Amino acid sequence: MKPLLKVIQLHKNESVLIKRAIKNNREAQHELFSLHAPKMLSVCRFYISDLQDAEEVMLNGFFKVFTNLKQFKNDGSFEGWIRRIMIRESISFLRKQRKVEFSLEMVENETEAINSIETDIEVSEIQQLIDELPEGYRMVFVMYVVEGYKHYEIAEMLDITVGTSKSQLFKARKLLQEKVNDINKTSYGSYKV
Amino acid sequence: MDPIKFDEHIKETLSNRKIKPSEAAWDKLSDCLETKGSRIDNRKAWLFAAASVIAIFLVTTQFFYNNTEAIEVLPLKEVVKPAIVGQGIKEVEELNEGINNTGVNKLIKNATAIEERVYESNTIIASEKKINVIEDKKRIELVTAVAVVDSLTFEEQKIKDLVAQIHTIKKENKEVSDDEIETLLKQAQKEIKLKRLQIKGSEKVDAIALLEDVEAELDQSFRAKVFEALKASYNSVKTAVAQRNN
Numbered sequence: 143m144k145p146l147l148k149v150i151q152l153h154k155n156e157s158v159l160i161k162r163a164i165k166n167n168r169e170a171q172h173e174l175f176s177l178h179a180p181k182m183l184s185v186c187r188f189y190i191s192d193l194q195d196a197e198e199v200m201l202n203g204f205f206k207v208f209t210n211l212k213q214f215k216n217d218g219s220f221e222g223w224i225r226r227i228m229i230r231e232s233i234s235f236l237r238k239q240r241k242v243e244f245s246l247e248m249v250e251n252e253t254e255a256i257n258s259i260e261t262d263i264e265v266s267e268i269q270q271l272i273d274e275l276p277e278g279y280r281m282v283f284v285m286y287v288v289e290g291y292k293h294y295e296i297a298e299m300l301d302i303t304v305g306t307s308k309s310q311l312f313k314a315r316k317l318l319q320e321k322v323n324d325i326n327k328t329s330y331g332s333y334k335v
Numbered sequence: 336m337d338p339i340k341f342d343e344h345i346k347e348t349l350s351n352r353k354i355k356p357s358e359a360a361w362d363k364l365s366d367c368l369e370t371k372g373s374r375i376d377n378r379k380a381w382l383f384a385a386a387s388v389i390a391i392f393l394v395t396t397q398f399f400y401n402n403t404e405a406i407e408v409l410p411l412k413e414v415v416k417p418a419i420v421g422q423g424i425k426e427v428e429e430l431n432e433g434i435n436n437t438g439v440n441k442l443i444k445n446a447t448a449i450e451e452r453v454y455e456s457n458t459i460i461a462s463e464k465k466i467n468v469i470e471d472k473k474r475i476e477l478v479t480a481v482a483v484v485d486s487l488t489f490e491e492q493k494i495k496d497l498v499a500q501i502h503t504i505k506k507e508n509k510e511v512s513d514d515e516i517e518t519l520l521k522q523a524q525k526e527i528k529l530k531r532l533q534i535k536g537s538e539k540v541d542a543i544a545l546l547e548d549v550e551a552e553l554d555q556s557f558r559a560k561v562f563e564a565l566k567a568s569y570n571s572v573k574t575a576v577a578q579r580n581n
Contacts, residue, residue: 168365175361180353187354197356201364208368265348272345287342288349318341 156220164211171208178221179204182228188284189232191273196232203231229289233299236277263325271321279314286311429566489530490560493523498564510579 156177162170182203186196207224214223263271272280281300285291286307291299293307300307497519504511525546 166368168368171368172361172365175364179356179360183354183356184349184352188349193354197360200356201360201367204364205367205371208364209371265352268345268348269352288346290346315341322341 157216160211160214160220163208175204178224181221182224185225185228186232187269188272188288189229189236189281195235199231199235200228202235203228206231225289229285230299233281236281263322267325271318274321275314275317278310279317282307282310283314283318490527493527494560494564497523512579 156174159170159174159177163174179200183197183200186200186203187193190196190199203224206227214220272284275283282296285296285299286293293304293311296302296307297304302310500519501511501516504515
């Protein structure tokens with residue numbers, strides 16, 4: 143019973159903070175920032191390799207959050223709303239940098255799943271692996287695997303076709319598999335099946 | 336470690352990750368929000384200034400438009416006076432052509448001289464009215480309309496009386512002298528002047544000023560109307576003057 147009460151209390155507090163932040167209360171804005179910034183910086187970091195750039199993008203995202211806070215409707219979670227803004231901001235940043243390139247090369251068996259990779263690699267290693275992916279691969283992979291978007295949603299957000307989205311995901315997985323295998327080889331001296 | 340699904344492992348691992356922003360992050364954001372607030376204020380100030388300029392422009396335009404309308408009315412006012420004076424001149428000329436007798440000629444000469452003076456005074460009056468109409472169009476229109484209606488009514492009555500008196504004198508004495516006509520005209524002028532002074536509302540009549548005014552000038556419109564009335568009984572006047580000369 144106690145955890146439920148805590149969740150309700152937290153939600154109530156957040157609603158109050160949001161109301162105060164809408165009225166341009168700087169303290170409330172600061173509290174909301176402190177509450178969500180660490181997670182949002184992590185989200186931006188999925189897409190942007192450089193941490194400073196990621197932070198810059200996150201600050202721009204929060205600026206939009208606070209200046210458009212009136213548009214937030216309580217039908218979804220506040221964190222989810224901020225998260226979507228951060229993702230769009232990150233995509234926009236990469237587009238401005240002109241780093242995004244989507245390979246048009248189609249894959250024959252793109253439905254093949256690469257699920258059975260044995261690994262216990264840490265977060266930092268995973269992030270490093272993702273960072274080493276080409277921008278196009280990385281964006282689709284993170285959006286699909288981490289954020290849980292569908293291919294048609296990714297296609298719409300990135301202005302690409304559903305087929306391109308699928309092929310980018312397949313290639314990203316394949317590349318990651320190779321890298322993970324390399325890590326495993328290095329760690330254990332032999333390839334484990 | 337047992338083999339696990341790679342996607343799920345990545346999702347689980349990355350979803351729980353938190354990266355602490357730098358110390359200056361909030362300060363940067365706060366500064367941006369402050370700047371944005373001041374930008375909004377500046378934008379409001381600009382909008383207010385633009386709205387004020389437009390409002391002033393509209394009011395000014397409306398003001399000049401109204402003034403233009405008032406000025407456009409003036410020619411209609413001015414047209415009336417020359418028409419009356421012109422009518423008087425025309426009538427005097429007709430009388431000049433028709434009447435060659437000494438008494439009437441003398442009367443006409445006097446009338447022409449007076450007409451010139453009255454024309455000048457009418458021009459001055461017209462100018463004054465022009466200025467007054469610009470200042471307070473409605474008020475002037477109302478006052479002049481009432482004054483004109485009253486004076487015309489009184490004048491018309493006087494003209495009728497004067498013509499009736501001339502006819503009466505003619506019937507009784509069989510002739511009408513210049514002095515008699517002049518006396519009757521002056522008497523009528525005095526009465527009209529007195530009436531006008533009373534209309535002006537002061538209700539105080541300065542007798543000396545009144546006499547001076549009457550002697551100094553005769554009202555052209557009144558004179559013209561007398562001529563018009565006399566023209567109707569032109570034959571009677573002609574016979575009376577001819578009999579006197581004989």
